Amino acid sequence: MDNPECLICTATPRPGRRLARLECSHYHCHSCLARYLDISTKSVPFQPVRCCDLVPMTVLRNVSAGSGGGGGGGRNHTDALRRYRALLSEYQTNDKLYCHAPACRAFIPLALRSGRSARCRECGAKTCRGCGGKLHFGRPCPADSSHLDAGVIRLAAEMGWKNCPKCRAVVEKAGGCNHIRSVPENWVPLY
Secondary structure (H helix, E strand, C coil), X not given: CCCCCCCXXXXXXXXXXXXXXXXXXXXXXXXXXXXXXXXXXXXXXXXXXECCCECCHHHHHHHHHHCCCCCCHHHHHHHHHHHHHHHHHHHHCCCCCECCCCCCCCECCHHHEECCEEECCCCCCEEECCCCCECCCCCCXXXXXXXXXXXXXXXXXXXXXXXXXXXXXXXXXXXXXXXXXXCCCCCCCCC
């Protein structure tokens, strides 16, 4: 391509406007990527910066380092990049775990989890990795099926019941859709 142009704003390179070539061979100008990064960190639910695939962190780091002159300064872009990295980590984690404290509810990254516990980076509270509640020392975790009666476990297997991926309670599929409902506690003793 003789005159590459930004896929977002269709601008061509000129003094003061730099283009980044992505792995998919598309071009984006640094100012558009900086805006995209800012929008991404504020979107609910989080949507990562992408073209055909995720835009690599190396490209975003270059954009962040080179955008100190316009639209808010390098410090704001550095903060946005730090926040983006944390949001992307949460987005890409399959086994999501959040702080049990109602006033916090922050995501707990894999690096802060060990054994049965996870420590919240924001408030320092310890959350049980099994049930997602407050860490319980000296008591069995409600999500640990080893305390369930063998008959209940066998019945759950026969009926096709599974453990909820979030709270680990025994659940059954409610029909043809992906919605689930908890088995009534008065029918199947869960604890």
